[in-house]
Amino acid sequence: MELSHRTLSLSGHYRELTLRDLEPAVALQLFRQMLRLRRMEEALLAEYHPAEEMRCPIHFCIGQEAIPAALSGLLKADDFLFSHHRSHGYYFAKGAPLKELFAEIYGRSTGADAGNAGSQDISHSGSHFYSGAILSGAVSISVGAALGFQLRKTGQIAVAGFGEGATDEGAFWEAMNFSGKRRLPLLFVVENNRYATFSDQLKRQADDNICERVRPFGVRATKIFGNDAPLAHRTLEAEMKRLREGDGPALVEAYTYRWNSHVGPEDDSSNNYRAPGEMEFWKDNCPIVLLEERLRERGMLDDAAKADLEREIALEIAANFKFAKESPFPTVKDWHRMNFEDASPMADRLLGTASRGGFDPDQAESKLGPY
Amino acid sequence: MELSHRTLSLSGHYRELTLRDLEPAVALQLFRQMLRLRRMEEALLAEYHPAEEMRCPIHFCIGQEAIPAALSGLLKADDFLFSHHRSHGYYFAKGAPLKELFAEIYGRSTGADAGNAGSQDISHSGSHFYSGAILSGAVSISVGAALGFQLRKTGQIAVAGFGEGATDEGAFWEAMNFSGKRRLPLLFVVENNRYATFSDQLKRQADDNICERVRPFGVRATKIFGNDAPLAHRTLEAEMKRLREGDGPALVEAYTYRWNSHVGPEDDSSNNYRAPGEMEFWKDNCPIVLLEERLRERGMLDDAAKADLEREIALEIAANFKFAKESPFPTVKDWHRMNFEDASPMADRLLGTASRGGFDPDQAESKLGPY
């Protein structure tokens, strides 16, 4: 049966997760990364309202940990990752410093963007991680990065992560057309969580068939059950390998689900948009639980090891909060300098000065023609 | 062999044109309409530079007469037709008054838009014909017209005519997505003439496969040899019938070719973009000649009849020129009124006046939250 949100909601507990030839260290690392991301989001979520210190919209990604965890093991330091409003998982995946994420959300000067961007627009250029809250915008920019890599033959790849909602935008299809035409080293990762805010994909698109849509544009596409972390790892690994060999672009559509409100820690079910039984299906198929089952079966994880891991993560999170809360707020020094760069070292180096000659004021303007 | 510009350029004279069950009157009318359009364009083209009176860019459509001719017999008066910069064929297809087309191009007050629009932006709202020179823009607007027809259950259909270049634009894909989702009574007609200005489709798209691209969006699609006027007629007729029955939307891709410069009467081959032998192939497969061959074979047309037709057309064209040239130039009365409508009959009818109460200046602003 073709994978889709409709078929998934009819199925039960997912039993196909297999470690196969996955190295144990990789499997454990996938688990660890998912758990770290989950606990971090849970902690931010719990603190969000009580403190009123994270004064920016946050789109939590609880339930969608598999893709970020898989990406985190596969991306190289000099690859570029572009993401959207639901940015934390991707920030995490690119290995950008989490304490700077916390500080950014707290609006502090030590934040990744010194408090200018907040959660939904965060970037960490040192880690080549960029995001932004206008749907599909960062997808378009990723095309340029991939073109840069291709023209300069650097071997780097670009990855763009986004939701199925972004594919409503025309901008997205310009990206498909051009990257397919140019065969760019570019990986598109769609986390299809069925909804754009409260709007079901099938309210916005005739069918749940993004992969079918992109293929005729010259973009290779694969859909997977996105809560199976080992499968996500294998799929992304294979695609990224092909991209590095010049065989691009590719798209991976991962079916997954967001447990919380679209934005913020509230429950937005008062808007009554979720299908009955759906939340239960997805909680039952939590990506962390699915992998944990298998790891325990295989004797790769036990209660003691998990408790150690939880402790380590809790310490890390506490340190991140501490860093953020103890950091100073930014102060405005110069609005101009925050927006414009007046230094121009390259122009200084390459260009001379010249004196202006005499523009003849009496000459005729260009004879205009039709084209 | 799949139809494409590549396969076409390898083939010879087209022999598949058949009248089949086409009523003789319809076949003759197709011929007549193509010839009228051809002669009109030839006449405008010849006059364009010498007179320097048609002071606007004109995108001639010589070589692309089959689709307009076929549409002209199928569109009803209250259907809407939207087109692009290469507008004359569509204006003609919608049965809008040709003398107003001539006067418009001549910039006269009797023009379809009183000289405001010119060739590339011409519209004739009395005939429900609209065009404009921003690629894909009118396609998007056609979606709204079709939605209006659907919501109001009027049985009308909308048709959008454009070139393969418009499908580069993201806007186009938003139109595919929404019209497919809503099953709108909307017909997309792509005249694929291989080039957008001087740029080959395969320089801009990974493949010559627009039909394949649109189908997963829920848009039925058919490609045809676009210089076979009876085939165009049959295909469009069948699609329009289905649209009127609520079975929409549909796209028809017609392979055809522009004989002249992209814009203006010059030859733009100095830009060296046409494939060798291509012009010869298409001139050999002129839509008018292809139909004429068959009509003569079947004894439905002879020299005398054709000469009559030519005479009738020449008279019509001469009258159009005369009308245009004798018409006065517009004068500016009021720039404001040309751009704004100050009358508001509906508001006058439905709305009352009220007196303003007291806004309390001391109240607090809304408590802002994150979303």
Next chain:
Amino acid sequence: MSRQLSYAKAILEATDQAMGLCPQVIVLGQLVDTQSGIFGTTTGLVGKYGAERVQDFPVSENLMTATAMGASLTGLRPVIVHQRLDFMLYSLDAIANWLALWRFKSNGKSAMPVTIRTIAGKGWGQGPQHSKSLHAWFAHLPGLRVAVPATAYDAKGLLLESIFSETPAIFVEGRGLFSMTDDVPEKPYRVRFGQAVIRRQGKDATLVAIGSMVPVAMRAASLLEKEGIEVEVVDPRTLNPLDRKTICDSVSKTGRLVVADPAWLSFGAAAEIIATVSEELGDRLKSKAARVTLPDSHTPMSMALEKEFYPDENDVAAAVRKSLG
């Protein structure tokens, strides 16, 4: 009898009444059919008028605008809604290349009575992609009307006027205004475009305030009153057409002009108002004109920076004091 209604509820009531008065009115927008309903401005409409007339739209802002345009050609009167003005930037081609010039291009024979509601975000860390306010851009375009209602009364009257007029309108709402209340008559009424209102009389200086700066300006005027300074607060209510006369009449009385605009300083609406006055009364001003606006900077997310970014009543009062010398 006077009835207090919030700005959000006034917009809802205007839309509801418009849909009731005229079956051709439809509403398109992401989430317009949800319970939360765009800050409560569309809540309940889908239940009353059905999903055909109150349509959730794909996240395709350019097409949404064009769809409204095409629908208007068939006799419908569409209202479209953008939860943030920033999202609307995808639709600027549709607006500037088509909607604004449609009437012109057809020599007045074809009209597109489309109303575009758009919300300028502010506060609580909206950041640079959720807080832009580009009313000056829209007002620069011929063929569009631009409303910047500051009160619930004006919001209702101008929205009804937009929906039932023939020229397309951009209706810019301020996020900070939604829960502010005002006397709002129940019946459907109109507020005309191009008619400024003097919100407070004064003889010492003219303070023109736009949109969400109106309450700020009113508070500033209260502050200044305590110092014996009488400020005349003018709310243009619409930027296109702009009621230049009311503004100039006020300045010719006071001789002084301060403009408060919730938008970037340079090349904004405040400049137009100052230029208008300079053209009419340039040699008769008693002091230099002044602007109180956002700095020429994108919006920072951090609350520490937001506080400095958004001007308040003290900033406005200081500018007025300065103009008094």
Next chain:
Amino acid sequence: MSRQLSYAKAILEATDQAMGLCPQVIVLGQLVDTQSGIFGTTTGLVGKYGAERVQDFPVSENLMTATAMGASLTGLRPVIVHQRLDFMLYSLDAIANWLALWRFKSNGKSAMPVTIRTIAGKGWGQGPQHSKSLHAWFAHLPGLRVAVPATAYDAKGLLLESIFSETPAIFVEGRGLFSMTDDVPEKPYRVRFGQAVIRRQGKDATLVAIGSMVPVAMRAASLLEKEGIEVEVVDPRTLNPLDRKTICDSVSKTGRLVVADPAWLSFGAAAEIIATVSEELGDRLKSKAARVTLPDSHTPMSMALEKEFYPDENDVAAAVRKSLG
């Protein structure tokens, strides 16, 4: 030695030299690789630098802009070209929601040195969809530089400066200027942003002229000279940053201000210039400021209307005479 070059050739030379100086410079645009080469401004580049560095782009303006942006993050210095400014409206989301705020959003850690060339159409029936001039829109945005070169000399120097500076730039060219010539040095040189030039000294009135209104203003000044009126013509050359000081210094000398702008009257660049002067010198003007611009109307195609639509030297001279009373 002085060498005359046309505006089009100056742009071609600047691009050619930039590509020669720096392998990271690439050019993207529809038809940039053709013989006709965008009014001759890119002719021959593809032969010299290859199809990777001089790329014909699909008709996808939004993506083209974003592509340049992403490429700039990898170290490239892209120049993109729009044959008409109108086509660029599809890319306003990329420009306003991303390009303009990128540096800000990253707190200065990431830059996008992208240059966007765009041509404002004029004349010969371009009509409403091929002739818009929206430099005021771009200048309203923080984070972007905006150049409006009027001469070949400035076109070359400002284009080189744009390509090799770190802040993204919008480079607005006038279709009526392409064949006009000027002394253009051969070597690669820079013209700084934010430095206006006084094209002609005068004491009676200041005439600020933007872009393609500069030659018109110069002709108007010649006309007025015959009447004994000495006009100081100031060409700001860039709108963001705007050299407010040179403008104000001139007006504080002459006491009179006329602004000529090839764009719509209301909410345009002329308003900003008048407002700037009013803020600095408001109570010291000897007469009312004036604007000479396009009317607030879309561009008519008919030559009969075009003639009235575009202001000429007589219109400018008349405005100056009027300001002299």
